[in-house]
Amino acid sequence: DAAAARLMLAGAVVQSYVEVARAERRAAIAARTIKAREGSLSLVQVRERSQLASRIDVTAAGTLLAQARLALVQAQAARVLATNALAALAGRGSDYAAAIQPTRLRADAALPLPAAIPADLLARRADIAAAEARVTAAQAGRQVARRAFYPNINLTALVGLQAIGFGNFVDLDSGTAGGGAAIHLPLFDGGRLRADLAGATAAVDVATASYNEAVVGAARDVADHRFV
Incomplete structure (x- = not known):
């Protein structure tokens, strides 16, 4: 930016x-x-x-x-x-x-301008590079939201399972994983996780639309300056 x-x-x-x-x-x-x-x-x-x-x-x-x-x-x-x-x-x-x-x-x-401008030249523009970075960041955020659905396995807790007891083997709460729980299953947190994923997906869509708009605007700028 x-x-x-x-x-x-x-x-x-x-x-x-x-x-x-x-x-x-x-x-x-x-x-x-x-x-x-x-x-x-x-x-x-x-x-x-x-x-x-x-x-x-x-x-x-x-x-x-x-x-x-x-x-x-x-x-x-x-x-x-x-x-x-x-x-x-x-x-x-x-x-x-x-x-x-x-x-x-x-x-x-x-200097004479070429009849066609290669796409990689447009991609070097700072506004397009910034828009592309925002798309990448939004996609990374969606990946984080998607990974939240996966079980969280605590390897340290698994090693000390016998000392901890079977009661701490699995945590099903919707908050943070219980202290020492070997496996955290987000079974009862699906609503929040789905909302987070939907929000992250919407952020990707918005960033992608902004990127497309930046590319079209850059192409328009090039076309306009050819005939100034």
Whole structure:
């Protein structure tokens, strides 16, 4: 579970850093678009004064410029949110966001992903390994509950049977084995034992369902990141 938490934290840090880079790229594109549309608006205004363009053309050019300016504001706001999230994940203060250096994402630098991901690679994920460990622990608990139905044989008591007496040879009580009893038979404790076994079996089912959910989630994560 601790490894799974570290994996989730690392993934969140990477995702936030990528969001910062994306926001910076969107802001740069918006800034270039604003410059180009300002030039277009100026040109249309000159054409209007020369009666080569209508007022509708000027309004349309102004609308496009306003849209580009809005895109820049949105990109800048997205960068602030992403840097604040990154600072929080890093355990830093709000001033840490200003220290984050801009970066550039290169789509051509990404390594090609295989068409299929081997199952053993997914099994190495910390969340899946933790879920598998919980299944193993639950199965071990069920084995313990099942072994409680077996007779408990005290070999030391068997060796000293003649000194102890036949009355202590067998213990049929539902509690702990009597002192010095050679054999403990859980005959009158079947209800509690069956309830314990049913609970242990249910724990195995829950752990197995959680494991299956973790595997499906991991496969979904891999599939989603292939097309990001």
